[in-house]
Amino acid sequence: DSGVTQTPKHLITATGQRVTLRCSPRSGDLSVYWYQQSLDQGLQFLIQYYNGEERAKGNILERFSAQQFPDLHSELNLSSLELGDSALYFCASSVAQGGSPLHFGNGTRLTVT
């Protein structure tokens, strides 16, 4: 168990809808990363927060947004969903901003129908 909690585990929704994925980092970890993994694909970096502030952005679509709250949990909001957004979404946390490992949750599997 990595100590990173992601909810929900599964999400099925229709095109055009909006969903929110939630991540609780490991106790003491200040940094949260979001990744997208499509079927049999690698890990695509979306966005990173450190202690409530956005610090890095990857290939995140404008329809997607995220935030990290004062209690350090993070939410990833996906709107105007398309079929191609179906994927596993992982959250990872780290104690610092580098030089220490990322600890991944077990992901949220999003299916857009």
Added chain:
Amino acid sequence: QQQVKQSPQSLIVQKGGISIINCAYENTAFDYFPWYQQFPGKGPALLIAIRPDVSEKKEGRFTISFNKSAKQFSLHIMDSQPGDSATYFCAANYGQNFVFGPGTRLSVLP
């Protein structure tokens, strides 16, 4: 410069054999190199990691070899077991930047 190349894409090894996965990077700013193991339906889990001041690190059956001058590092799995069948990702890090390789799907035949 931010890419990490990983090979092979897939690997089939007999039980008891040695599995070798190779990675290469360009950006010399990278200073932390972890390997992750991912089982289907699960998140990647940290397996072993190395910093560029050492050339080798061993933990049980898993060994990282690091060649700073060649900007390459590799994962060796000794005495491979069917339970090692998973996808393996190498990664390179500096600051908040984590760059992952595309992954290697390992199958260990019983």
